[in-house]
Amino acid sequence: MIRPLQEREVVDVREEPRPGETWPGDSRGEDARLDRRRLEVLRAIVQDYVSTQEPVGSKALVERHNLGVSPATIRNDMAALEEDGYIHQPHTSAGRVPTDKGYRLFVDRLSSVKPLSSAERNAIHAFLGGAVDLDDVVYRTVRLLAQITRQVAVVQYPSLSRSAVRHVELVAITPSRVMLVLITDTGRVEQRFVETIPLGESTLADLRARLNALIVGHRLADVPGRVEDFAEQFVHEDRPAVDALVAALLEVIVEQREERVVLGGTANLARFRQDFPDTIGPVLEALEEQMVLLKLLGETTGPSTLTVRIGHETGYEGLSSTSVVTSGYGRDGDTVAQLGVLGPTRMDYPGTMGAVSAVARYVGRILDQA
Amino acid sequence: MIRPLQEREVVDVREEPRPGETWPGDSRGEDARLDRRRLEVLRAIVQDYVSTQEPVGSKALVERHNLGVSPATIRNDMAALEEDGYIHQPHTSAGRVPTDKGYRLFVDRLSSVKPLSSAERNAIHAFLGGAVDLDDVVYRTVRLLAQITRQVAVVQYPSLSRSAVRHVELVAITPSRVMLVLITDTGRVEQRFVETIPLGESTLADLRARLNALIVGHRLADVPGRVEDFAEQFVHEDRPAVDALVAALLEVIVEQREERVVLGGTANLARFRQDFPDTIGPVLEALEEQMVLLKLLGETTGPSTLTVRIGHETGYEGLSSTSVVTSGYGRDGDTVAQLGVLGPTRMDYPGTMGAVSAVARYVGRILDQA
DNA sequence: TCCTGGCACTCAATGACCGCGAGTGCCAAT
DNA sequence: ATTGGCACTCGCGGTCATTGAGTGCCAGGA
Numbered sequence: 001m002i003r004p005l006q007e008r009e010v011v012d013v014r015e016e017p018r019p020g021e022t023w024p025g026d027s028r029g030e031d032a033r034l035d036r037r038r039l040e041v042l043r044a045i046v047q048d049y050v051s052t053q054e055p056v057g058s059k060a061l062v063e064r065h066n067l068g069v070s071p072a073t074i075r076n077d078m079a080a081l082e083e084d085g086y087i088h089q090p091h092t093s094a095g096r097v098p099t100d101k102g103y104r105l106f107v108d109r110l111s112s113v114k115p116l117s118s119a120e121r122n123a124i125h126a127f128l129g130g131a132v133d134l135d136d137v138v139y140r141t142v143r144l145l146a147q148i149t150r151q152v153a154v155v156q157y158p159s160l161s162r163s164a165v166r167h168v169e170l171v172a173i174t175p176s177r178v179m180l181v182l183i184t185d186t187g188r189v190e191q192r193f194v195e196t197i198p199l200g201e202s203t204l205a206d207l208r209a210r211l212n213a214l215i216v217g218h219r220l221a222d223v224p225g226r227v228e229d230f231a232e233q234f235v236h237e238d239r240p241a242v243d244a245l246v247a248a249l250l251e252v253i254v255e256q257r258e259e260r261v262v263l264g265g266t267a268n269l270a271r272f273r274q275d276f277p278d279t280i281g282p283v284l285e286a287l288e289e290q291m292v293l294l295k296l297l298g299e300t301t302g303p304s305t306l307t308v309r310i311g312h313e314t315g316y317e318g319l320s321s322t323s324v325v326t327s328g329y330g331r332d333g334d335t336v337a338q339l340g341v342l343g344p345t346r347m348d349y350p351g352t353m354g355a356v357s358a359v360a361r362y363v364g365r366i367l368d369q370a
Numbered sequence: 371m372i373r374p375l376q377e378r379e380v381v382d383v384r385e386e387p388r389p390g391e392t393w394p395g396d397s398r399g400e401d402a403r404l405d406r407r408r409l410e411v412l413r414a415i416v417q418d419y420v421s422t423q424e425p426v427g428s429k430a431l432v433e434r435h436n437l438g439v440s441p442a443t444i445r446n447d448m449a450a451l452e453e454d455g456y457i458h459q460p461h462t463s464a465g466r467v468p469t470d471k472g473y474r475l476f477v478d479r480l481s482s483v484k485p486l487s488s489a490e491r492n493a494i495h496a497f498l499g500g501a502v503d504l505d506d507v508v509y510r511t512v513r514l515l516a517q518i519t520r521q522v523a524v525v526q527y528p529s530l531s532r533s534a535v536r537h538v539e540l541v542a543i544t545p546s547r548v549m550l551v552l553i554t555d556t557g558r559v560e561q562r563f564v565e566t567i568p569l570g571e572s573t574l575a576d577l578r579a580r581l582n583a584l585i586v587g588h589r590l591a592d593v594p595g596r597v598e599d600f601a602e603q604f605v606h607e608d609r610p611a612v613d614a615l616v617a618a619l620l621e622v623i624v625e626q627r628e629e630r631v632v633l634g635g636t637a638n639l640a641r642f643r644q645d646f647p648d649t650i651g652p653v654l655e656a657l658e659e660q661m662v663l664l665k666l667l668g669e670t671t672g673p674s675t676l677t678v679r680i681g682h683e684t685g686y687e688g689l690s691s692t693s694v695v696t697s698g699y700g701r702d703g704d705t706v707a708q709l710g711v712l713g714p715t716r717m718d719y720p721g722t723m724g725a726v727s728a729v730a731r732y733v734g735r736i737l738d739q740a
Numbered sequence: 741t742c743c744t745g746g747c748a749c750t751c752a753a754t755g756a757c758c759g760c761g762a763g764t765g766c767c768a769a770t
Numbered sequence: 771a772t773t774g775g776c777a778c779t780c781g782c783g784g785t786c787a788t789t790g791a792g793t794g795c796c797a798g799g800a
Contacts, residue, residue, distance in 0.1 A: 057763050070773055075764070093763050093780045133562070171539045173553070181551060181561075183543070191551075191559050192503070266636060267658050270651030281640030288637050427792050440744050445793070463751045463792050743800080750793075757785085764779075770772080 038077045040067065042086055043110040045078075046098050050346050055095030100311035100345065103323070107308050107349050114350035116358050120148055124362050131366065134158070134187035138262050141339065141363055146265025149355050151343035152287065154326075156297050157260040158186035158336040158367070160253060161221045168215065170208045170245065172201065180248050184220065186336055186367060194248040196241040203238060207245070220253050259337065261293045272344045282318025287342075292316060297338035301328045304361055306353050311345045321345055325352050327360035331367040339363070408447045410437065412456055413480040415448075416468050420716050425465030470681035470715065473693070477678050477719050484720035486728050490518055494732050501736065504528070504557035508632055511709065511733055516635025519725050521713035522657065524696075526667050527630040528556035528706040528737070530623060531591045538585065540578045540615065542571065550618050554590065556706055556737060564618040566611040573608060577615070590623050629707065631663045642714045652688025657712075662686060667708035671698045674731055676723050681715045691715055695722050697730035701737040709733070 044065045048056040058071040058078060067074065078096055081087045086102035089095075098106065116124075127144045131137040138155050145153035163186040171179040175198040181191045199207075210233065215223050227249065231242040266287065269280060286292045296314060301307060309315075309324040319342075326340030340356055414435045418426040428441040428448060437444065448466055451457045456472035459465075468476065486494075497514045501507040508525050515523035539551040545568040551561045569577075580603065585593050597619065601612045636657065639650060656662045666684060671677055679685075679694040689712075696710030710726055 055763090059763075071763095072765095072773055072775090073771085076772085079765080089764085091779090091781065093761095093778085095763065167541065167543055167549070169539065169541045169549075169551070171537060171551070171553075173537055179537070179539075179553065179559075181539075181541070181559075183549065189549075189561050264658070267651060267654035270654050281637060284637035284640050288634070425792090429792075441792095442744055442746090443742085446743085449794080459793085461751065463749085463790090465792065741800100744798085746797095747795090748793105749795105750791105752789105752791095754787105754789080756787090759784090760782085762779105762781095764777105766777090767775090769774085 037067070037069070038081060039105075039110060040065075041074060041077045042081055042098070042102060043106060045081075045087060045096055046102065046106045046110070049097060050348055053346065055090055055097050057095035060095070098346075100313065103310045103345060103349070104313075107310070107353075111350045113306070113357055114354040116148075116354055120355070121358070123148060124359060128362055128366055137187075137363065137366055141359060142262050142264035145339065145341055145355065145359055146268060148359075149341045149343070149352050150265075150271070151268050151341045151347065151352070152266055153264045153339075153341050154293055154297060155262050155264075155339040156294070156337040157262070158184075158188060158330075159259050159300070160184060160188060160190070162219070162300075162330075162334070162336045163188065164217055164219050165215045165223065166217075168208070168211050168249070170204055170211075172199070172204060175199075178204070178245065180245060180252070182249065182252055186331070190252050192248050192252050194244055196244045199238070199241050207234075207238075207242065211245075211249075223253055224250055259294060261290055261297070263287060263293070265341075268343075272346075279318065279321050283322060286316055286318045296324050296342070297326050297340060300335050300338065301326075303328045303330045303333055303335045303364055304357060306357055307340075308349065308353065323347055323349075325349070325356050327356050329360040329364045329367075331364060336367070407437070407439070408451060409475075409480060410435075411444060411447045412451055412468070412472060413476060415451075415457060415466055416472065416476045416480070419467060420718055423716065425460055425467050427465035430465070468716075470683065473680045473715060473719070474683075477680070477723075481720045483676070483727055484724040486518075486724055490725070491728070493518060494729060498732060498736055507733065507736055511729060512632050512634035515709065515711055515725065515729055516638060518729075519711045519713070519722050520635075520641070521638050521711045521717065521722065522636055523634045523709075523711050524663055524667060525632050525634075525709040526664070526707040527632070528554075528558060528700075529629050529670070530554060530558060530560070532589070532670070532700075532704070532706050533558065534587055534589050535585045535593065538578070538581050538619070540574055540581075542569070542574055545569075548574070548615065550615060550622070552619065552622055556701070560622050562618050562622050564614055566614045569608070569611050577604075577608075577612065581615075581619075593623055594620055629664060631660055631667070633657060633663070635711075638713075642716075649688065649691055653692060656686055656688045666694050666712070667696055667710060670705050670708065671696075673698045673700045673703055673705045673734055674727060676727055677710075678719065678723065693717055693719075695719070695726050697726050699730040699734045699737075701734060706737070 041061070044061055044067070045056050048061065048064060058074040061067070061074055062069070062071050078087065081102070082089065082096065085099055086105060087096040088099050090097060124144060128137065128140055131140050134157075138157060142153045142155045145155070163184040165182065166185045167181075167183045169181040169183070171181065173179050173193070176196055178194045178196055178199070179191055180194055181189060183189050211227075211230070214230065215226055218226060227246050230246055231239050234242050266284070269283060296309070296316075296319075298307060298309075305328055307326045309326075311323060312320050314320070314322065314324055321344060322342055323345045324340055324342045325347075326338050328335035328338050330336040339360055341352060343352065411431070414431055414437070415426050418431065418434060428444040431437070431444055432439070432441050448457065451472070452459065452466065455469055456475060457466040458469045460467060494514060498507065498510055501510050504527075508527060512523045512525045515525070533554040533556040535552070536555045537551075537553045539553070541549040541551065543549055543563070546566055548564045548566055548569070549561055550564055551559060553559050581597075581600070584600065585596055588596060597616050600616055601609050604612050636654070639653060666679070666686075666689075668677060668679075675698055677696045679696075681693060682690050684690070684692065684694055691714060692712055693715045694710055694712045695717075696708050698705035698708050700706040709730055711722060713722065
């Protein structure tokens, strides 16, 4: 019997937790019942359900996977799994469907991240290789992620506060109007207009030189501390202008800390509208809220650290039948932002996790080159 | 009998076209059959269908609007309207539904733009008043439009090619790397890094001054012509660097001419997913294509010139049950970009047109102030 | 000539009914 | 502990009759 899925996704099903780990479950008594075969059954249920989109019964299970036992035995295991809350019956005479808790166990212990196919690797190279600037990198990344996972992709711009100042430029637009441009080492450029009292060109040049000397190469988070006493270097009459410029600089830094998020692949939602016909509205609503997206991307984690949020774990009612897979990405092993995808809870976790992880790594490498 | 809709939307139904106008329709013979009452019937059908979302029959029609005739008479009119292609029966024993052609006639001759309520006006002021920069204006506008029309909103960034140069800045990041910043009078800022041979600071200052003198105040579209022979002003050894910078400047202008478009209110699609359950996928797909959105916004028209595209008129198969209402907006009566909304063909045209028109006017005014 | 009431007709939608079959739980036997 | 057998449940899909909104047509009347 051919079992391509099995062979690709073999992971060890450990009999005991590793030191310092505990198995999911409420008590040790429950764990005891999670013997090897039951876990195997749960994995089979998840795999079948993900690929067929239909509740899976005991008979079909033993046919598709050679478990070496009879359907009746599987039924007993299923009953136990259901009692422990890992699977669920939509109605009395139907097959079983994994619960959020079941997916959680699957992700934690029953699956491994699936490496990308070489075709997918090539796609990543081809797609991201041609990026010219930061906007382009982010834009291409979101399209790429949406395309290879066929789900909704979310990419956060590199956070200003984690990156460092590469250059500050002051440009006199009119005698009393100055444009302040901040360039970070992640390639981000922010600008803002400042109204000041008129400043001489030489004063402005001096100001620019001193300001750059003071903060170039430092983290944005450190800038406020460094410019605190900056104005005192200047003669009294220039102080108001300097103060205005410094204030604008701080504003840019603080204000842009509310990170921008880019979304793509929304059309992929339509593909599984059959799955949750009532919930597509709330999902679209959630996706429109920048705040929600940022929360979903979550706290900054280490680079290439995969995080999976399943169903209710997302923390939003409207997203209770979706899951989110995210990863940090960054340069030099330092995480500057998060990216990820959102799809139905019945997603292909190994494949999605592999794709997110690979893209995150590659984007980090691109930022390193720049 | 109370007829609030009627009273709000009274427009004259002319018996004859004004000089220089022709009535819709294939021939004069067809027009002759479009007498006063039939047009009234068509209007009533559109209004009822838009508000109830259900095919409207002759009996319900005479009850809701006091047309002064019997259902049987209406039926005759309906038969005529159907023969001319303005309405259509989903099935033999059902009411009538307007066709695209019917909506077109309604928009052209049977409705007027509905002025906003004062509450809506206040919302516009409150929402757009607080915008701080161009990004903010665009972002707020798209949210506002989506909110008051409860449909999908699309706003195009002010086109680079129609605006003028306010300032060009050259910043040496490293000796051989220069950042070029282009600022337009619509507040847009574009930047790009250029690799050159090392340039002295004084050379760069000279270059900056001459370049600004040459193009500040001129339209972006005119810039290519003006900088054509620019490099000849410089000594031979600086030529390659100047050429590189000029090339980058032209690239920024050309490349950014592919205008950016911002989308909002996608979640509103879910509200009428009942209407076209099969077509929400294609619609989402279309909305993800920048090219499609730009085509929908269409050729630049005059400011505050409303354009309505109904169903197949959008030119996209996937959008055959949606309509698009757009308007140009700009400063000083000069159109710099388009904005609009997309909704089901069964939308409230007068209200949507009023909202789009009002927002476009107000955004134009905001740009004038800036 | 245009309008109207009447009438026969059509057909989508609704709900009751029913058989099929996938799937289950339980139990006695191994 | 596992298994085959068996009775039971219940959603799904098909058929069928009913209903009612809506139509087209026609003959009579202003």
